[in-house]
Amino acid sequence: MTDPRPETAPTGTLFRNVRLLDPDLGDGLSASCDLRVSGGRIAATGTLSPAEGETVIDGRGHLLMPGLVNGHFHSSVNHMKGRLPSLPLEIFMLYESPELDDLRPTPREAYLRTMLGCIEMLRGGTTSVQDDCFFVPFPEPEIIDAVARAYLDSGMRARLALDQPEVPELDKLPFLRDLLPPDLAEPLSRPARRSAQELLALYDHLIGHWHGAGNGRIKAAVSCSAPQRVTPEYFAALDALSRTHDLPLYAHMLETRLQRVFGEDCLGGRSLVRYTQDLGLLSERMNVIHAIWVDDDDLDLLADSGCSVAHNPVSNLRLGSGIMRWRDMLDRGIPLCLGVDEAIADDAISMWGVMKTAALIHTLDTPDFDRWPTAPEILRAATTGGGRAMREPGLGTLVPGAPADLVLVDLDALPFVPLNDVARQLVHCESGTSVRLTMVQGxxxxxxxxxxxxxxxxxxxxxxxxxxxxxxxxARADKRMERFLPHYRAMYDMASARDVGLRRRLT
Structure with a gap:
């Protein structure tokens, strides 16, 4: 891989008189200490003296914590914040990402929309992101390059995948084939605009040009989008790429009741988790995204595989998808990370809002308050859980040798006055306004x-x-998609009426 923009390692930095975040301590804070950064990594903590040529930052009155990791994201709609009302996922996607040539971006547009997300994340202390990027109407090398270039230029740490379905629309959804009149069914029966071989060639481009760029800040990932959106052969080829290059593999599973119904009607009664396991593709490299409509057997399979689950609570609420089984997953040792999902389904690109929502929504799961999320659990999911999902050793920690992806938070700012419990105040009070400095790779x-x-x-x-x-x-794209709306609504209503033996919504 030839780095498109070779970068030199930054000079060393010494943070002095800082408090370090330690969620396992009683109040979440270490005693005042120093932390040295060298070669893009944490070199030491303790009482340290400045070295020659080292930048010294006096952090008195500040908290130094790991950068937040946005464990699941789609940058492609960063420019669409607030554009759509709350709608069920399958209807939402009609308007969010129709495969229309009118919506093909220029490389500059792809760069700008990606940079919008970088600005919002870095300002607020999110240092890393897993971008499960989809491309309308299909991926092209110059658009892939524009997205990767934005992450490189901004200074973020990013994993980038190509979230591109590879089967016709009618093969991804239940009921729809029988609901659509012939004139509307025909375009949804056509093969995907890019074949499996063409998509794999684009992965060769992504990996060959960008994997390891920016001194390792920019890396590839792979994505099937969802198991029902690709053929088993392409899914297996993606898994092989993941294994060869040690890349995360992103897979949306059981986000909605309709996806549970799809398994019952189209996969011989198997859930998408069981289907993936039967293909031999559920692994510790996989990021299972959402996993709301899972039963106990699904959870056992996820736990046995070692995969991570990406929890996106704000998006799940915005689209009415349901409430994920937080405590049941942690009880089984399933690693969790947190994600924004996308700007159009969150209307902000803020991990602070995600953390607060995750801390609150699961109080509705059970009256047993001992099983509600704790602030330290939320913080671990947003830091170390994200690092694990990204397959970046040490990311999200403050241990020597870990990547120096750090955030300096002002403890004299309003969210922390008075300072009672830093972990709870980070999760419940902070919105990103107290972040004074964001560091990535030193x-x-x-x-x-x-x-x-x-x-x-x-x-x-x-x-x-x-x-x-x-x-x-x-607006023209919206108008074109309106003709499909009654039939997608009928599909959604049919799935909503189906008893799947699970309750992940209030009604």
Whole structure:
């Protein structure tokens, strides 16, 4: 791999007089100490003296914590915040990502929309992201390059995958084939716009050009989108890529009741988790995304596989998908990470909102308050859980040798005055406004609310103008998709009426 932009390691940094986040301590804080960063990694903690040429940052009155990891994300709709009302996933996707040529972005548009997410994340202390990026109408090398370049330029740590279904639309959903009139069924019966071999060639491009760029900050991942959206052969080929290069493999599973019904009607009564296991593809490299409509057998399979589960509570609420089984997963030792999912299904790209929602929504799961999430559990999912899912050893920790992806938080800011319990206040009180500095791989990439590597103001102006000009095309796309709405609604209503033996919603 030839690095598109070779980077030199940043000079060393010494944080002095900081408090370190330690969720396992009574109040979540270490005593005041120093932390040294060298070669992009944490070198030491304790009482340290400045070394020659080292940048010294006085962190008195501040908390130094691991950067947050956005464990699941789709950057492709960063420019669509607030565009759609809350809708069920299968109807939401009609308008979110129709495979229309009118919506094909230019490389510059792909760069700008990705950079919007980088700006929002880095400002608020999210240092790493797993981007399960989808491409409308299909992936192209220059668009892949634009997305990766934005992450490289911003200074973020990122895993990038190509979330592209490979079977016709009618093969992914139950009931729809019988509900659609012939004129509407025909376009949804066509093969996907890119074949498995073409998609694998695009992975060769992604891995060959970008895997390991930015001194290892930018890496590839692979994605089947969801098991029912690809053939078993392509799914197996993705797993082989994952195994060969040690890449995370992203797979949405059982996000909705309708997906549970799909397994009953289209997979011989097997859930998507069981189907994946039967294919021999459930592994510790896999990120299972959402996993809401799972039964006990599914949970046992997930636990035995060693996979991570990416929990996206705000998106799950926005789309009415249901409540994931948080405590049941932790009881089985299933590793959890947290994700925003996407800007259009969260309307912010904030891990702080995700953490608070995750801490609150599961109080509705059981009256046994001993089983409700704790603040330390939430913080671990947002840091070390994300690092594990990304397959980045040490990421999300403050141990020597770990990547120096760090966030400096002002403990004199309002969310922490008075300071009672730092873990609870981080989860329940903080919104990102107290973040004073964000460091990735030993480099300060955001400080005092602004990114250091890019002209943020100019990018925001350009993005505002560019995507305002895109609104007529998006409105035309909405109009074209309206003709499918009654039939998708009928499909959704049929699935909603089905008793699947699980209750993951209030009704």
């Amino acid at each position: 480099e300060i990439v955001a400080e005092d609310g602004r990114l250091t590597r890019v002209d943020e103001a100019a990018l925001l102006r350009e993005a505002a103008e560019t995507f305002a000009a895109r609104r007529p095309a998006m």
